[in-house]
Amino acid sequence: MTAATRTALRASIGSFTFHGENRPALGSAALSVTPGALTAVLGGSGSGKSTLGKLLAGWLRAGHSGEFRGSLELDGTRLEFQGAPDDPRLNPAEWSRRVAYVPQDAAAMLSTVRATVAEELAFGLENRATPRAAMLRAVERTAARVGLSGLLDRDPATLSGGELRRLAVGCAVIAEPDILILDEPLASLDGAGAAQIEALIRGLCGAGTGVVLLSQAADRLAGEATHWTVLVGGVVTAEGTPAQLAGSAELERSGVLVPVVGGRGGEPDTGDRETGVLEGGAQKTGAQKDGVAAPGPGAGTHGAVAPVMAGLELNGVSFCYGGDSRRRVGPQPVLVLQNVNLTVRPGEIVAVTGANGTGKSTLLRHFNGLLRPAAGEVRVCGRNITGVPVGTVAASVGLLFQHPRDQLFERTVLRETLFGLRELFGKAGAEGKARAALAAVGLSAAAETVHPAELPSSQQRLLALATVLAREPAVLALDEPTVGLDRTGLEHLGRAVKAAAARGTAVVMVTHDLAYARATAHRILQLDAGNLREI
Amino acid sequence: MTRTHHLHPFTALTAAVGAAVVTTAAASWPLSAAVAVAAAILAVRGGVAGRVLSAAAVILVPLCLSLLVLHGLFFPEGHTVLAEWGPARVTAEGLEFALELGTRTTACVLVFLLFSFTVSVPDLLSALAARRIPPQFGFVLASTLTLLPAVAGRLDRIRQAQEARGMVVRGGLLSRMGTLRLQMVPLVLALMDDAGSRAQALDARGFGNAGPRTSYRDVADSTAQRRFRAAALVLTAAAVVARLVVSWPAGVTR
Ligand SMILES: Nc1ncnc2c1ncn2[C@@H]1O[C@H](COP(=O)(O)OP(=O)(O)OP(=O)(O)O)[C@@H](O)[C@H]1O
Ligand SMILES: [Mg+2]
DSSP: OOGGGSOSEEEEEEEEEETTOSSOSBOSEEEEEOTTOEEEEEEOTTSSHHHHHHHHHTSSOBTTTEEEEEEEEETTEEEEEESSTTSOOOOHHHHHHHEEEEOSSGGGGOOSOOSSHHHHHHHHHHTTTOOHHHHHHHHHHHHHHHTOGGGTTSOGGGOOHHHHHHHHHHHHHTTOOSEEEEESTTTTOOHHHHHHHHHHHHHHHHTTOEEEEEESBOOHHHHTOSEEEEEETTEEEEEEOHHHHTTOHHHHHHTOBOOSSSOOSOOSOTTOSOTTHHHHHHHHHHHHHTTOOOOOGGGGGGGGSSOOOOSEEEEEEEEEETTTOOOSSSOOOEEEEEEEEEEEOTTOEEEEEOOTTSSHHHHHTTTTTSSOOSEEEEEETTEEOTTOOHHHHTTTEEEEOSSGGGTOOSSSHHHHHHTTTHHHHHHHHHHHHHHHHHHHTTOGGGTTTOOGGGSOHHHHHHHHHHHHHTTOOSEEEEESTTTTOOHHHHHHHHHHHHHHHHTTOEEEEEOSOHHHHHHHOSEEEEEETTEEEEO | OOOTTSOOHHHHHHHHHHHHHHHHHHOOHHHHHHHHHHHHHHHHHTTOHHHHHHHHHHHHHHHHHHHIIIIIIOOTTOOSEEEEETTEEEEHHHHHHHHHHHHHHHHHHHHHHHHHHHSOHHHHHHHHHHTTOOHHHHHHHHHHHHHHHHHHHHHHHHHHHHHTTTOOOOSSHHHHHHHHHHHHHHHHHHHHHHHHHHHHHHHHTTTTOOSOOOOSSOOOOOHHHHHHHHHHHHHHHHHHHHHHHHHOHHHHHO
């Protein structure tokens, strides 16, 4: 690869401080992106990966979003920033035409004014006056590359988590940028989707695009990078080839998830469902070290020692979206769940897996009544919840949403955790429970001062988890709890789930990470064509 | 993706504006009533009767009642007195004027409600973009037209999050109003947050570009529709001119 000798984007960062903060989010860091090469920036929770990505891509602008000292160089044109008013101004439209960014929160990529997936994909091309015929071709081609061909006429607001991720990647790729920065691009994707995006990245690199991967895991995709940069607290602590850094003390200290057994650098079996196998492997060992690994599947009988009633029971549940829609024209109702039966005993941990868009999140929303079955019944602690308000069921069922930003709404971390606790534990008990839950997920320090929206994405997930744990529900439903968590985060999660199960909580957890599921759950169920089956 | 069965948004818009202007200019209550009935029938056929009529009721019932009271009872130019209570006189002229104004307003309101409930916002935007209307204007229009659904969607997600943590909402209106109080601050914060991040995404996707742009959505138009629009515009203009000629005979004869 001769093209790889030229640098396309070079950033040299002295510091970047958000307006209103006194501590810089990024300290000294430098990064070079070469055409046709994959560069990985690895770092744990809150290490500044997303800030770095947004700064490189012009989503965060000097002066506009914060104070930036350093330089950005794109194809030989160098911009110097001193944090002064006469600093050069970056034209976001021009810059982003060359450098594209896919945010960690895929929904943040959407224009929100387009009615279908196809139009959303075309939005960036429309703004650049691409002729319509070329747009039609590009939309079709990009949809095929990211696996959205069947969903082109859907309203973007109704996509599942994994479908949304594909759309966000598609929106960036369709504009054919020279440099593509991807923030946790495999989060929430099923095996096929992850393989598809990995293949897409390989193809882009082959065609000369410089790709930057921001990740909390040194997983298979990161293993294909030519260069690793390790970020800790906004500062680059190590860089080099994967071979040089794998197993290094710097990587260990960064909190990045590291594979324990092989598998780096292009395993042939890309169609494998177990995309998260390396993260899972790391979690397994990490957890075992702390003595919190869940018992193997055999321990499932443990809950059956006493003849206790089921914590959660679904009998013949069916559901479809758009069933009660009053619109005369519109898409056909989608049958998502078909006669689903599920029994979870107290103390049992059940993992649910399945392809993107099969209805896993839909299933969990039935547990507390946020969605009501078209047929069948849901029983919580032996009680049928038909007609019982969600807020009442919530005393027994805790639901962790797939997107933390859908769960968090308060002004501070502590207030967020306290919401609804008084009703359960009284004025005196509530604060203690809230603080204990925050401590369990490692967020005590942020309690009074931090706004939930300002937390890094992984800590938002942990905060959302704390709000659910604090309620000590009899049934715990977790929608992709591992996504975006670094090593410490996974350890907190593992301990919390284990402790809840030990208290007799029935746990249902949706995940694409089969290895994690095997390490944690007593049973693994697969949702496929509306049905659950044991695997 | 074939939307040929839809009217082009400009055709619908022209028809709506034309009908409203002609009705106003003609100032004849039978014509107004005919237009109002026609709009109602079209609303039924379009499957939006419920929404159009309930919105119309909210606007028109108080309006028509006040017209009746104001002009039916106190019409200074009225001669044919039908009834009299102190200063209030029910005159035939007053009633006729109220009827005239009431049917005219009803017709206009129905026509515009019908338009706004049947037009496809994406089609309208893309048609505007094709006419080189600045996209920022289009975006403002789109955001305005989609603002209510967007706010409602956000509110719904906040409510779901709160319900999932024990906030009990029962069916009743009072219960809903009571919980709404808990959702206001989160809603404002969330909307501000959304707006900020959306601005970044829009910038990054070239939305601020000054140059020309194209449209992916193909809004079907036809020669027949174009002819109809031209004819409707001519008719509307003629109605306005005729009205002016009739209203100011002194100016014309001088
Ligand atoms: N409000 C809605 N209206 C119509 N369809 C919807 C709606 N919400 C979800 N869907 C569709 O229902 C199907 C199931 O969605 P769901 O979110 O439950 O999938 P999932 O299994 O959780 O997927 P993922 O792994 O991507 O999170 C998907 O095809 C999704 O696009
Ligand atoms: Mg989901």
